Amino acid sequence: MTQINSFNELEELRQRIVSERNPDAPCITVCAGTGCLASGSRDVIAAFDREIEARGLEVELGFRATGCHGFCEKGPIVIIDPEEICYLQVTPDDVPEIIEKTIKGTEVIERLLYVDQNTGEKAVHESDIPFYKHQERMVFGANRRIDPRSFEDYLAIGGYQALVKALFEMTPEKVVSEVKDANLRGRGGGGFPAGVKWEIARNAPGKTKYVVVNCDEGDPGAYMDRSLMEGNPYRVLEGLTIGAYAIGSNEGYVYIRQEYPLALENLTAAIEDAKKRGLLGRNILGSGFDFQVKVHRGAGAFVCGEETALLISLEGEVGEPRPRPPYPAIQGLWGKPTIINNVETWANVPLIINGGAAAFAAIGTEGSKGTKIFSLVGKIANTGLVEVPMGISLRDVIYKIGGGIPGGKKFKAVQTGGPSGGCIPEERLDLEVDFDELTKAGSMMGSGGMIVMDEETCMVDVARYFIDFLTDESCGKCVPCREGLRQMHRILTKITEGRGEESDIEILEELAETAREASLCALGKTAPNPFLSTFRYFREEYEAHIKEKKCPALSCRKLVSYYIEPEKCKACLICLKECPAGAIDGAKKTIHIIDQEKCDACGICFEVCPSRFEAVTKISGEPVPPPIPEDQRTVIRKSKQQ
Amino acid sequence: MSEIRMQIDGNEVQTKEGMTVLEAARGAGIPIPTLCHHDELQPFGGCRLCIVEVEADGGKNIIASCVHQAEDGLVINTRSDKIDRIRKSILELLLAHAPESPPLQELAVEYGADKNKFEQEASFCIHCGLCVRYCAEIKKKHAVGFIDRGIRKEISFLPEIAPAECNDCKECFPLCPTSYLQAAFVLVESLAFPRGKATRA
Numbered sequence: 093m094t095q096i097n098s099f100n101e102l103e104e105l106r107q108r109i110v111s112e113r114n115p116d117a118p119c120i121t122v123c124a125g126t127g128c129l130a131s132g133s134r135d136v137i138a139a140f141d142r143e144i145e146a147r148g149l150e151v152e153l154g155f156r157a158t159g160c161h162g163f164c165e166k167g168p169i170v171i172i173d174p175e176e177i178c179y180l181q182v183t184p185d186d187v188p189e190i191i192e193k194t195i196k197g198t199e200v201i202e203r204l205l206y207v208d209q210n211t212g213e214k215a216v217h218e219s220d221i222p223f224y225k226h227q228e229r230m231v232f233g234a235n236r237r238i239d240p241r242s243f244e245d246y247l248a249i250g251g252y253q254a255l256v257k258a259l260f261e262m263t264p265e266k267v268v269s270e271v272k273d274a275n276l277r278g279r280g281g282g283g284f285p286a287g288v289k290w291e292i293a294r295n296a297p298g299k300t301k302y303v304v305v306n307c308d309e310g311d312p313g314a315y316m317d318r319s320l321m322e323g324n325p326y327r328v329l330e331g332l333t334i335g336a337y338a339i340g341s342n343e344g345y346v347y348i349r350q351e352y353p354l355a356l357e358n359l360t361a362a363i364e365d366a367k368k369r370g371l372l373g374r375n376i377l378g379s380g381f382d383f384q385v386k387v388h389r390g391a392g393a394f395v396c397g398e399e400t401a402l403l404i405s406l407e408g409e410v411g412e413p414r415p416r417p418p419y420p421a422i423q424g425l426w427g428k429p430t431i432i433n434n435v436e437t438w439a440n441v442p443l444i445i446n447g448g449a450a451a452f453a454a455i456g457t458e459g460s461k462g463t464k465i466f467s468l469v470g471k472i473a474n475t476g477l478v479e480v481p482m483g484i485s486l487r488d489v490i491y492k493i494g495g496g497i498p499g500g501k502k503f504k505a506v507q508t509g510g511p512s513g514g515c516i517p518e519e520r521l522d523l524e525v526d527f528d529e530l531t532k533a534g535s536m537m538g539s540g541g542m543i544v545m546d547e548e549t550c551m552v553d554v555a556r557y558f559i560d561f562l563t564d565e566s567c568g569k570c571v572p573c574r575e576g577l578r579q580m581h582r583i584l585t586k587i588t589e590g591r592g593e594e595s596d597i598e599i600l601e602e603l604a605e606t607a608r609e610a611s612l613c614a615l616g617k618t619a620p621n622p623f624l625s626t627f628r629y630f631r632e633e634y635e636a637h638i639k640e641k642k643c644p645a646l647s648c649r650k651l652v653s654y655y656i657e658p659e660k661c662k663a664c665l666i667c668l669k670e671c672p673a674g675a676i677d678g679a680k681k682t683i684h685i686i687d688q689e690k691c692d693a694c695g696i697c698f699e700v701c702p703s704r705f706e707a708v709t710k711i712s713g714e715p716v717p718p719p720i721p722e723d724q725r726t727v728i729r730k731s732k733q734q
Numbered sequence: 735m736s737e738i739r740m741q742i743d744g745n746e747v748q749t750k751e752g753m754t755v756l757e758a759a760r761g762a763g764i765p766i767p768t769l770c771h772h773d774e775l776q777p778f779g780g781c782r783l784c785i786v787e788v789e790a791d792g793g794k795n796i797i798a799s800c801v802h803q804a805e806d807g808l809v810i811n812t813r814s815d816k817i818d819r820i821r822k823s824i825l826e827l828l829l830a831h832a833p834e835s836p837p838l839q840e841l842a843v844e845y846g847a848d849k850n851k852f853e854q855e856a857s858f859c860i861h862c863g864l865c866v867r868y869c870a871e872i873k874k875k876h877a878v879g880f881i882d883r884g885i886r887k888e889i890s891f892l893p894e895i896a897p898a899e900c901n902d903c904k905e906c907f908p909l910c911p912t913s914y915l916q917a918a919f920v921l922v923e924s925l926a927f928p929r930g931k932a933t934r935a
Binding site: 415565567569570571572574575602609612 | 861
C-alpha cells in the first residue's frame with residue numbers, strides 16, 4: 093500500500109478501482125451489522141464463502157459483508173446486485189440454493205422474499221419493501237454498498253471527494269460557512285447548530301484546538317451511531333478531518349463506548365489504514381494540513397455522552413459534567429477550543445461539502461434540515477434503523493415504515509429522545525418530526541430513539557422505568573438530579589404498587605421543576621421528562637393508579653389479580669402445573685381456583701391457558717369474585733351431558 | 735482587569751472580570767445561600783442552593799451563581815417565588831439525609847422547608863464535597879474521595895492514604911456540615927489504620 097501524496101493520485105486510484113469493477117457483474121451482499129450478526133449472519137457469510145470456493149466463483153461473483161442495512165427485524169439480510177434482489181432471514185441452508193437458482197440461473201426464491209403482512213404481496217427488490225420505500229437514506233444508505241474494512245469500496249462510492257474539495261477548493265472559513273448555511277443541527281441530542289459551534293471554535297484564540305467524535309451512545313434501544321461507526325468508519329473520519337481543517341485543529345479524538353467492540357475494531361482499522369495511505373497524519377494529500385486521530389474508550393457511564401463529562405473523562409478524570417459556560421467551543425479539552433459532535437453529525441459533513449449547503453437545506457423543515465436516523469424499536473412490526481427526512485410525520489414512520497403494531501394491538505404512545513425524552517400519544521401522531529416540534533410536544537429529538545408502545549403498556553410504569561434508568565446513571569454531583577430522582581423514583585414505584593397518595597402528584601411536579609430548573613447538566617434538566625410527558629398526556633392513568641388502585645393497562649403486577657372464570661375452565665391442569673407459586677387448586681375434572689393469598693401475579697397462568705379456553709382473566713381496581721362453592725367445581729362436559 | 739457593572743436585586747454592583755456572580759453579590763453585602771461553596775476552593779456547583787434569576791430577552795434564566803462568571807450588564811434577582819420554591823425543595827431533599835445539621839436547619843427556617851417531607855435516608859452525607867476538594871486542592875493529599883456514582887455515591891477515606899496523612903491534619907473536620915465525615919473517618923480508622931496509630935483506643 094503506497095502513500096497517496098496528492099489529490100491527483102487519489103483521483104487516479106479512484107478511477108482505477110472503478111474501472112476494474114463491472115457494475116453489471118453479480119455481487120452478493122450480506123449484512124454483518126450487529127443485528128444481523130446476532131441473528132446468525134456470520135454462519136451465512138461462512139456458507140457463502142464455502143459455496144463460492146467450491147464452485148470456483150471467486151472471480152465472476154462479487155461478495156461483500158457490510159455494515160447494518162437497517163431492517164434488523166428480518167435479518168440476516170442478503171442482497172444480490174445489480175438487480176437488488178433482497179432475501180430476508182436467510183439461513184446457511186439457503187445459501188447453495190441462492191447460488192444455484194439466483195446467481196447461476198435467474199430464478200428468484202419466493203420464500204426468502206419480503207411478504208407484506210396486510211396484502212400478502214411479495215417484494216423482490218429492496219426498494220419495493222415498504223420499510224425502505226419511504227426512507228431517504230442519504231447518510232445510512234452507503235452502509236449497504238461498502239465493506240467497512242475496505243478503503244477501495246469507500247473510494248469507489250465517492251469517498252474522500254468532500255475532503256479533497258474542502259482542502260483544495262475551500263478556505264476553512266468557507267467550510268464553516270457552508271456547514272452553517274446548511275443549518276446542520278447536532279444529531280446527538282442538543283440539536284445545537286454545528287456550524288455555529290465551529291465558527292465559535294474557529295474564532296476562539298489559541299493555536300491548539302481539538303475535534304471530538306462523541307460515540308458514547310447510551311440511550312436504551314438506540315444504535316444508529318454504533319451502526320454508522322461499524323458500517324462506514326471512513327465517512328466519520330472524513331467528516332472529522334474536514335471539521336478539523338475548518339477550525340484549525342490538528343488533533344482529534346473519538347470517544348467510543350466500551351460496549352461497541354465491532355465499531356472500535358472497524359474504526360481502529362480505518363484509522364490505521366488512513367494513516368498509511370496519507371489521509372491522516374502529516375501533510376494530508378500534499379495540502380500542508382496535518383491531522384491525527386486518537387481513540388478513547390469510554391468506561392460505561394451514560395452521563396459521559398454529555399459533552400462536558402465526556403471531555404473530562406477524556407482528560408482522565410471522573411466523568412462528571414462541569415458547568416457551561418464556558419462552552420467547549422471556547423474552553424474544552426484541556427482548556428482548549430474544542431468541537432464535539434456526535435457520529436451522525438460528522439457523517440453528514442461530507443454530504444454537505446459535496447452537495448453544497450443549499451441542496452442539504454432543501455430537505456427538511458424550517459428549523460431542521462436534512463435527514464435523521466431513528467432506531468425504531470418496541471411494539472412495532474419492523475424493528476430497525478430508519479433514515480427519514482426531517483418533517484415526516486410520526487404516523488408515517490410508525491405505520492408506513494414501521495408496519496404498525498404487531499398482534500392486532502392498539503397503538504398507545506411513542507417514546508422519543510432517549511430516557512429523558514417524552515411519550516407522544518395517538519392524537520399527536522401527525523406532528524412533523526423535527527427538533528422543535530418534538531420539543532413542543534414535551535419530548536425531544538435526542539439522539540433518535542423511538543420506542544413504540546401498545547395498549548398493554550402502563551404509562552406510569554414507563555415513567556418509573558426511565559426514571560429508574562436515569563437514577564442509576566446520574567453522576568450524583570448535584571442535588572436536584574441525584575436526590576430529586578431518588579425521590580421521584582420512590583414515589584413512582586409507590587404509585588405503580590398501589591400505595592400512591594393524591595399528594596404525590598404535587599410532590600412529583602415540585603421535584604420535576606427543581607430538577608429541570610436547577611440541575612447542573614442536561615441529563616438532570618431533562619430527567620423529569622418521562623414523568624412530565626406521561627402525566628401531560630396520560631393523567632387519567634396516574635389518577636386510576638392513585639384513586640382506584642387500578643392499572644388500566646393491566647400491567648402493574650401489584651395492582652393486577654388473576655382469576656379463573658369457572659364457566660370457561662376445562663380443568664386441563666396446565667396452569668396448575670405451571671404456577672410457580674403453587675397458588676392454583678384443582679384436579680382433573682375439578683374447576684381450578686387461584687388462591688389470591690398465595691398468588692404473586694406473575695401471569696404465567698394467563699399465558700399458558702389455551703387460547704380455545706381463555707379462562708384466565710386479569711382484573712385490576714375491582715375485587716376478585718369469590719371462588720365458586722366446592723360442590724359446583726365439577727366440570728360437566730357438554731358432550732357427556734347430552 | 736476591567737470593571738464590570740451589574741444589577742443585583744435592584745442595586746448597582748461593581749466587580750472585576752473573573753469574579754463569579756456569587757462573589758460579586760456577597761462583595762456587595764447581598765446574601766445568597768450556599769452549602770458547597772468555600773472561598774479557598776474551586777467552584778463546585780453541586781448543591782444548587784445559590785441559584786439566582788438572570789433577566790434575558792424578556793425572560794428569566796436560572797443560573798448557579800457560584801459558577802457563573804460576572805458579566806457587564808447582567809440583571810440578577812437573588813430571590814423570587816420560584817427561586818425560593820426551588821431552594822425549599824433542595825433543602826427538603828437534603829434534610830432527608832441530615833435533619834439535624836445546623837446550617838440546614840437555619841436555612842430550613844428561612845425557606846420554610848419541612849424536614850419530614852421525605853422519608854429519612856440512611857446516609858447523612860449531603861455530598862457538598864468540601865472535604866474531598868479541600869484535601870485535594872489545598873492539602874493535595876487526596877486522602878478522602880467520592881466513590882461510586884448517582885444515588886450510591888459516597889465519600890470515603892482511602893485506606894492507602896489516610897493512615898499516613900490524616901492523624902496530624904483533620905482540617906476537613908470542621909468543614910463538614912453534617913459530621914458524616916467524622917463517621918467515615920472512624921470507619922477507616924478502625925478498619926485500616928495500623929494498631930497503635932489510631933487516635934482512639
